[in-house]
Amino acid sequence: MADPAIHLANLRRQPPLVHAITNYVAMDLSANALLAAGAVPAMVHAEDEAAEFAGIADALVVNIGTLSPPWVRAMAAAAGAAAAAGRPWVLDPVAAGATAYRRTTAHSLLALTPTVLRGNASEILALAGTGGQGRGPDSADPVDRAEAAARDLAAAQGCIVAVTGARDYVTDGGAALHIANGHPMMSKVTALGCALSALVAAFVGGAPGEALAATAAALAFVGVAGERAAAAAGGPGSFRVAFLDALAGLDGPSLAAAARISPA
Amino acid sequence: MADPAIHLANLRRQPPLVHAITNYVAMDLSANALLAAGAVPAMVHAEDEAAEFAGIADALVVNIGTLSPPWVRAMAAAAGAAAAAGRPWVLDPVAAGATAYRRTTAHSLLALTPTVLRGNASEILALAGTGGQGRGPDSADPVDRAEAAARDLAAAQGCIVAVTGARDYVTDGGAALHIANGHPMMSKVTALGCALSALVAAFVGGAPGEALAATAAALAFVGVAGERAAAAAGGPGSFRVAFLDALAGLDGPSLAAAARISPA
Amino acid sequence: MADPAIHLANLRRQPPLVHAITNYVAMDLSANALLAAGAVPAMVHAEDEAAEFAGIADALVVNIGTLSPPWVRAMAAAAGAAAAAGRPWVLDPVAAGATAYRRTTAHSLLALTPTVLRGNASEILALAGTGGQGRGPDSADPVDRAEAAARDLAAAQGCIVAVTGARDYVTDGGAALHIANGHPMMSKVTALGCALSALVAAFVGGAPGEALAATAAALAFVGVAGERAAAAAGGPGSFRVAFLDALAGLDGPSLAAAARISPA
Numbered sequence: 084m085a086d087p088a089i090h091l092a093n094l095r096r097q098p099p100l101v102h103a104i105t106n107y108v109a110m111d112l113s114a115n116a117l118l119a120a121g122a123v124p125a126m127v128h129a130e131d132e133a134a135e136f137a138g139i140a141d142a143l144v145v146n147i148g149t150l151s152p153p154w155v156r157a158m159a160a161a162a163g164a165a166a167a168a169g170r171p172w173v174l175d176p177v178a179a180g181a182t183a184y185r186r187t188t189a190h191s192l193l194a195l196t197p198t199v200l201r202g203n204a205s206e207i208l209a210l211a212g213t214g215g216q217g218r219g220p221d222s223a224d225p226v227d228r229a230e231a232a233a234r235d236l237a238a239a240q241g242c243i244v245a246v247t248g249a250r251d252y253v254t255d256g257g258a259a260l261h262i263a264n265g266h267p268m269m270s271k272v273t274a275l276g277c278a279l280s281a282l283v284a285a286f287v288g289g290a291p292g293e294a295l296a297a298t299a300a301a302l303a304f305v306g307v308a309g310e311r312a313a314a315a316a317g318g319p320g321s322f323r324v325a326f327l328d329a330l331a332g333l334d335g336p337s338l339a340a341a342a343r344i345s346p347a
Numbered sequence: 348m349a350d351p352a353i354h355l356a357n358l359r360r361q362p363p364l365v366h367a368i369t370n371y372v373a374m375d376l377s378a379n380a381l382l383a384a385g386a387v388p389a390m391v392h393a394e395d396e397a398a399e400f401a402g403i404a405d406a407l408v409v410n411i412g413t414l415s416p417p418w419v420r421a422m423a424a425a426a427g428a429a430a431a432a433g434r435p436w437v438l439d440p441v442a443a444g445a446t447a448y449r450r451t452t453a454h455s456l457l458a459l460t461p462t463v464l465r466g467n468a469s470e471i472l473a474l475a476g477t478g479g480q481g482r483g484p485d486s487a488d489p490v491d492r493a494e495a496a497a498r499d500l501a502a503a504q505g506c507i508v509a510v511t512g513a514r515d516y517v518t519d520g521g522a523a524l525h526i527a528n529g530h531p532m533m534s535k536v537t538a539l540g541c542a543l544s545a546l547v548a549a550f551v552g553g554a555p556g557e558a559l560a561a562t563a564a565a566l567a568f569v570g571v572a573g574e575r576a577a578a579a580a581g582g583p584g585s586f587r588v589a590f591l592d593a594l595a596g597l598d599g600p601s602l603a604a605a606a607r608i609s610p611a
Numbered sequence: 612m613a614d615p616a617i618h619l620a621n622l623r624r625q626p627p628l629v630h631a632i633t634n635y636v637a638m639d640l641s642a643n644a645l646l647a648a649g650a651v652p653a654m655v656h657a658e659d660e661a662a663e664f665a666g667i668a669d670a671l672v673v674n675i676g677t678l679s680p681p682w683v684r685a686m687a688a689a690a691g692a693a694a695a696a697g698r699p700w701v702l703d704p705v706a707a708g709a710t711a712y713r714r715t716t717a718h719s720l721l722a723l724t725p726t727v728l729r730g731n732a733s734e735i736l737a738l739a740g741t742g743g744q745g746r747g748p749d750s751a752d753p754v755d756r757a758e759a760a761a762r763d764l765a766a767a768q769g770c771i772v773a774v775t776g777a778r779d780y781v782t783d784g785g786a787a788l789h790i791a792n793g794h795p796m797m798s799k800v801t802a803l804g805c806a807l808s809a810l811v812a813a814f815v816g817g818a819p820g821e822a823l824a825a826t827a828a829a830l831a832f833v834g835v836a837g838e839r840a841a842a843a844a845g846g847p848g849s850f851r852v853a854f855l856d857a858l859a860g861l862d863g864p865s866l867a868a869a870a871r872i873s874p875a
Contacts, residue, residue: 100747108374108390110636114801119847124801125706125747126636129679132712139709139746151393151417153679178389181403184396218403219364219389271595273378273388318592319383328846331799372638372654415657415681442653445667448660482667483628483653535859537642537652582856583647 087300087342088335090286090293095121099288101281102140102165104128104158106148106177109277112323113144116278119330120304122285133157134164142288143172144281145197147179147188148220148274155188162195171198171287171294175280178220180209198287198294199243200236201280204229207246211236221270226252230347234259243294245283247276251302252347255295259347262299264306266313272323279305303342308333310341351564351606352599354550354557359385363552365545366404366429368392368422370412370441373541376587377408380542383594384568386549397421398428406552407436408545409461411443411452412484412538419452426459435462435551435558439544442484444473462551463507463562464500465544468493471510475500485534490516494611498523507558509547511540515566516611519559523611526563528570530577536587543569567606572597574605615828615870616863618814618821623649627816629809630668630693632656632686634676634705637805640851641672644806647858648832650813661685662692670816671700672809673725675707675716676748676802683716690723699726699815699822703808706748708737726815727771727826728764729808732757735774739764749798754780758875762787771822773811775804779830780875783823787875790827792834794841800851807833831870836861838869 100123105113110126117124127136130153137143143165145158165172174197176189189210193200200210203222208214211232214224226248237244238256245253251262269275279302286301287294308329315329316322364387369377374390381388391400394417401407407429409422429436438461440453453474457464464474467486472478475496478488490512501508502520510516515526533539543566550565551558572593579593580586628651633641638654645652655664658681665671671693673686693700702725704717717738721728728738731750736742739760742752754776765772766784773781779790797803807830814829815822836857843857844850 106390107371107635108378111375111639111801114636115847115851118799118801123747123749125709126634126677127706127710128677129712131680132678132710135710135712149390149392150396152395178391181389182391182396182399184393184399219387221387271382273375273382316592318595319379320588320591320595323379323591324588324848324852327848327851328844331846331848370654371635372642375639413654413656414660416659442655445653446655446660446663448657448663483651485651535646537639537646580856582859583643584852584855584859587643587855588852 087303088339090290090297090300091304091338092335093289094285097289098123099141099285100125101285101288102127102136102143103281104133104161105144105146105277109146109148109274112274113278113281115327116330117281117285119327120282120285128154128157130157130160133161137161137164138168140170142170142284144175144284145172145192146175146177146277146280147185148177148277150184150188158192159195162192166196173197173199173201173280173284175277176202176206176210179206181218193240196240197242199245199283199298201245201247201283203276204246204248207233207244222248226250243298245298245302247279247302253295253299253302258295260299261345261347262302262306263343264303264310266309268313268316268319268322269309271319299344303344304338307338307341351567352603354554354561354564355568355602356599357553358549361553362387363405363549364389365549365552366391366401366407367545368397368425369408369410369541369545373410373412373538376538377542377545379591380594381545381549383591384546384549392418392421394421394424397425401425401428402432404434406434406548408439408548409436409456410439410441410541410544411449412441412541414448414452422456423459426456430460437461437463437465437544437548439541440466440470440474443470445482457504460504461506462558463509463547465509465511465547467540468510468512471497471508486512490514507562509562509566511543511566517559517563517566522559524563525609525611526566526570527607528567528574530573532577532580532583532586533573535583563608567608568602571602571605615831616867618818618825618828619832619866620863621817622813625817626651627669627813628653629813629816630655630664630671631809632661632689633672633674633805637674637676637802640802641806641809643855644858645809645813647855648810648813656682656685658685658688661689665689665692666696668698670698670812672703672812673700673720674703674705674805674808675713676705676805678712678716686720687723690720694724701725701727701729701808701812703805704730704734704738707734709746721768724768725770726822727773727811729773729775729811731804732774732776735761735772750776754778771826773826773830775807775830781823781827786823788827789873789875790830790834791871792831792838794837796841796844796847796850797837799847827872831872832866835866835869
């Protein structure tokens with residue numbers, strides 16, 4: 084069973100350098116969320132340096148939210164370099180089903196075997212080839228509709244698959260966990276799911292061989308911070324501010340007490 | 348006469364998917380403003396997918412704040428696809444008069460007949476070919492100096508033209524409205540005008556055939572939210588946070604009571 | 612001796628237009644910090660217009676945080692145009708030592724003779740060719756370890772070099788100053804150093820021939836704002852908000868009273 088407090092303590096004792104190739108909308112929040120949690124962000128996307136940097140960093144997150152051909156090439160090069168260096172990497176297939184370009188890109192990156200694939204239900208269903216209703220970045224499907232597809236995809240790809248939503252689901256193709264933290268206001272702040280993927284990279288980067296538990300810990304950490312922020316916020320603007328404060332202020336014992344992780 | 352409460356209710360009952368090709372500075376605030384208002388943002392700029400996505404979304408906003416050749420090609424492709432699919436699109440010609448590249452780009456996009464052209468007085472004057480003093484993104488001209496040019500431009504292009512500033516002016520070339528909401532602190536937050544253009548797209552996307560009234564409703568909505576935020580803010584940092592909270596918290600009756608829309 | 616209040620008053624009496632070619636993560640905060648301080652930001656990076664715009668603006672900041680070949684070409688063109696027009700420009704060599712691409716780019720821009728080079732200790736040491744431990748954007752070296760290298764670099768390049776950290780150091784190769792303002796929480800907000808470089812450009816843009824004193828004034832201004840923000844903040848999210856409010860609210864007499872500038 085995951086003990087999220089141990090993973091959080093590890094992250095803060097030895098702050099991982101997280102290499103992020105993420106979308107333009109998500110960069111600011113992702114970097115600030117990583118800093119608030121205790122990790123060190125670096126946004127490096129040029130083809131001229133992405134692979135070199137992926138070999139330096141402790142973990143990599145690749146997010147396809149805003150694509151263009153040079154970025155896609157850098158994503159593939161960085162993912163390959165991270166894998167070659169034995170570093171974990173996380174794939175966030177934003178709006179994977181929305182256009183042909185996204186479908187192609189997401190599939191080609193998935194073929195490079197991420198350590199963790201993190202998406203909403205529509206994105207996971209689109210990658211599994213079993214539907215997925217999303218037109219844009221938001222999910223049109225509930226998490227439980229994507230659980231079987233996630234388990235099959237995890238088994239077929241040899242990776243962790245995390246489906247996030249009202250109740251998150253994480254699986255390595257065999258074991259599976261539910262994480263029942265979070266708050267509806269989290270869907271009213273742009274790129275919060277992208278920041279979550281960056282935090283998954285931070286947690287997994289500090290826990291080699293424990294990717295399932297580390298992913299669940301990251302999801303619980305973010306969910307509990309979201310609950311705390313919602314209690315303090317008067318709307319989505321103040322929620323985002325309070326969310327960053329909560330990431331920084333949340334300690335291990337409080338996380339352990341509030342995390343709702345259970346076998347799925 | 349515009350009834351902004353009806354337009355806001357429409358937007359929230361059927362949240363429009365707004366495709367934004369906007370500048371790097373504006374992406375975060377535009378996406379968060381759309382979410383706070385009740386719409387669904389998607390930032391998609393690659394030439395490989397922009398036209399396809401414009402056919403999926405309910406409305407498009409094209410903003411030239413940070414340009415480069417691949418983006419300009421994607422802007423034109425998306426605008427063409429939106430028009431072909433009968434979807435409204437909004438052009439925000441940031442700093443149109445500042446450099447030759449901006450003048451050329453803004454004119455070529457204007458030739459694709461946006462549903463709404465939204466700029467400050469200097470930008471509208473630059474596009475009308477009748478002056479415009481701006482060196483940078485801020486207006487050096489008052490709104491009323493651009494009203495005649497805006498009316499002529501709207502008539503010539505067959506589009507709505509909105510000139511925003513201390514008192515906004517909106518015209519379809521015949522009818523015209525003033526919107527006297529807002530607060531000076533709105534000019535101390537970067538990209539707030541860009542977010543306004545994105546919200547115009549959201550409002551117009553939900554009101555086919557009522558683009559003049561929907562544009563006025565969006566301007567009043569943003570202006571009233573700015574007034575509320577200013578009352579709560581201690582400076583531009585807290586103003587931005589309060590502005591997003593106000594967009595989310597403002598309801599139809601309060602908007603109708605506070606909106607100051609009048610014939611021009 | 613620098614009188615930061617005079618520099619701040621100059622900036623607010625005649626707001627400089629600051630041309631920023633900065634990284635994707637830093638754009639939002641840099642633009643908002645410039646606006647809050649009283650300057651006018653403009654983000655213009657396309658090769659097609661960067662040089663033209665650099666000739667229009669009052670100062671330029673070039674930041675290599677997120678690089679790609681077209682941006683590097685635009686940076687060089689803009690720096691050349693600023694120098695040709697007699698306008699000051701500031702170089703921020705983010706993570707200069709982290710990859711070969713960054714080392715090459717930072718050195719080629721440094722050869723174009725910035726008015727001010729502003730970095731953390733690891734970045735300045737990397738550029739001086741005397742070590743520098745940083746893997747990512749954060750410094751792994753204390754400021755005092757880089758002071759001798761900074762003085763030599765300033766003398767060799769004929770520019771101001773500012774090394775920022777717990778206590779900042781600024782030198783023109785002969786005279787040198789320490790600025791002992793700031794707060795540790797400033798390192799928990801992404802891109803705050805980048806925003807600082809933009810503010811240095813704003814201060815130097817308004818004080819031709821006084822680049823050393825203007826740089827020290829900018830560092831004290833930001834440090835004092837950071838101290839005020841920390842007193843009001845509950846974490847890095849609210850710190851960032853309070854920091855922007857403090858930049859806007861800080862007046863000359865308060866800055867003069869709180870600034871801790873001394874000969875080094």
